[in-house]
Amino acid sequence: MNNTETVKAGLKKRYAREKRFQFYGKAAVMSGFVFLIFLLFDITTKAIPAFSITEILLEVPMDRSSLGLSTDTSVSIDDEAIAAIDYAGLVKKSLRSQFPEATKRKDKKLLYRLMSGSAEYELRQLIIDDPGLIDGEPLSIWFKADDDVDTFYKLKRNTSRIKAQQVEFIASLKTESRIRTALNWDFFTNGDSREPEQAGIKGALLGSFWTLLVTLMVSLPVGIAAAIYLEEFAPQNRLTDFIEININNLAAVPSIVFGLLGLAVFINFFGMPRSVPLVGGLVLSLITLPTIIISSRAAIKSVPPSLREAALGLGASHMQMVFHHVLPQAMPGVLTGAIIGMAQALGETAPLLMIGMVAFIVDVPDGVLDSATVLPVQIFLWADSPESAFTALTAATILVLLAFLTVMNALAILLRNYFERQR
Template identity: 55%
Template sequence: MNNSAENLRRIQKSLKKRYFVERCFLWSGRAAITLGLLAVLVLFVDITSKGYGAFRSTEILLDIHYDADALGIDNLHDEKQLAFADWDVLLKNALREQFPDASGRKERKQLYGLVSNGAGFDLKERLIANPKLLNTSEKVWIIADDDIDTYYKSWLSGDPYAERMSEKQIQWIEVLDEQGAIALKFSKNLFTRGDSREPEQAGIWGAVMGSLFTLAITFCLSFPIGVAAAIYLEEFAPRNRLTDFIEVNINNLAAVPSIIFGLLGLAIFINFFHVPRSAPLVGGLVLTLMTLPTIIITSRAAIKSVPPSIREAALGMGASRHQVVMHHVLPLSMPGMLTGAIIGMAQALGETAPLLMIGMVAFIVDIPQGFTDPATVLPVQIFLWADSPERAFVEKTSAAIMVLLSFLIVMNMTAVWIRKRLERRW
């Protein structure tokens, strides 16, 4: 009896110790997950707090008179006249009418600095789109300079940032606010324009189009090549040292730093084949090399998940090996392949280092219209804006990060949806 009681106490003590260790392990896992979620939450809150302001821009309401004599044009269809017309004079005249007390060269320069340097070209596009406006007047919301935008947003929040503002400009902004002639409006430039030296004129649309063209090239090349390689290695390749060597190298390539692929693309595609630098075509080729190992590995895993009984049943019915693969194995493994491809595309969308090596860090103002046009991509655009000294580019950088994260979240959610919707449980 004594021995039984002693053994029982030992067992209970051992169980308590084991349960304690299990609880510690459980709570360690929960703490790790909580810490990770908190870190992600802090990151999102920080980015959102800095970038949400970029989705709105400060605009000033001015009474614009499209004076043909002041512009020096009499024919809106004459490209030469349009090119040499002084479009800024329309803004200067409107500002002087709004604030006639501005006198002296210095004050007038500060007055003209209320609006963006590129606002005159906006009026040009407006007049070309509606020629009847010539020699007439209308009230137009004009985008403000980036310093005015920064000050006005901070002023509304109760913590005005007036480091680059003059006393006169502050007074004029207060007058405009009292008149209801200055307001925050949705920033169309952010989603309709390319890069610019002026923060208020800069947009992400050029980078978005560059990313779309680059990803289109990447998907069209990497997905069929990756799936074909996976099918060959898994279904047809003989098991020997050569295939083992290929498999090891594919796994190693998946862990190679992405900048190495950029150097490879620079040496082969640009220096040897002379593919246009800073174009979506060469960017897509480089990212294809980078995503191929990921797609091959995930595609092979999807093929392996198909039960052998499917193959045996098809062979038993008289199908050839090619028919087994194309009619049975490939359709059943396609959801897993698509999931891996989308994850690979999401990885390619967020890459910067390999694209820097092939010149996609260039300053591109125009929106790319094709695969060979000069372009940049969204991560590189973020890199360029983050290095800009203007304070207003901080908002633009954070807003571009928010857009990029939104694309990545959508792509990963799509991959999860495809997997849940189409995959089969065996």
């Protein structure tokens, strides 16, 4: 057998092997894809109920005696009198006039439990914003229903939390079309709440924003500076080797360790407050730094030596060479690394546990020194809440987080393309 024959004999086998490999490759991609689709489908179906909310139409009387104000029209109504109105009582009164048949104490209690606790605050806000409503016509307002009613009406789930009497109330509301499902804007505009119908992600969203802002401001300049120095200026000796090994090691340290470090250094030693985005951002920047340094160094290293030599040959100083020629070339890689680091930071919860950002915080943070929590922590907290309506809110928050990550990664690709076209 000569060489050609040997090759020919094995040819079939080689083609088969290549086909098999291609098949494995396709199967690997497909299975990953199927998992992703399954995950997205599962989360999306669970999240859909969170974006709508059940509302009930109430007629609220606006005459002075119903509001408990002086009936003497010559007396003007000041802010104090408006603040003192019994709004909860007003909501209850409107409910009673809607259902005059509920006279027993027990029935009335069930009736009141149809409404969300937010109704009285909404009503108060409405009247404070426009005191002219007083003395006017009775107002027809859509108020949010309680989360138990919401779950019952929206998802047709029948727990013992909805009593038979309440089912009748809801049926009668339905025949008069005084109950509807509407878009749940509060999910985007409210802070956290223990009442699912009032809970929103604005607090967590802004918390994530402030935290990432601190992370970006700290880790990007420090990371790039470290990478440039180590790659371009530092002498090659034992010390720099030691530093390099440590940076690579840091990238693999479990994130909770950074949380402990943050607790010891920033909170206990420097006396910074607990639960604030500033400390969270500093801790997260420790986590993202190795990622940024490693990817920036790789990007700087990949700039061709001919470019450096040309710059030096034309009389540029070492620093001019780095900042005018190498860094612009390396920018796409640096930015990709930075954004991947930020995306990693966006998803962290474990280190934040140690510095007190895993907490129930209602007020929306206005800056880096206000107590705040972040999106993944909000998911963690809601997933653990007993009220069944939080399941949907949890899934919806996961969707928001995924959307955020997608935007950040898309940004990384866009920036890379932009800088690649620049050179």
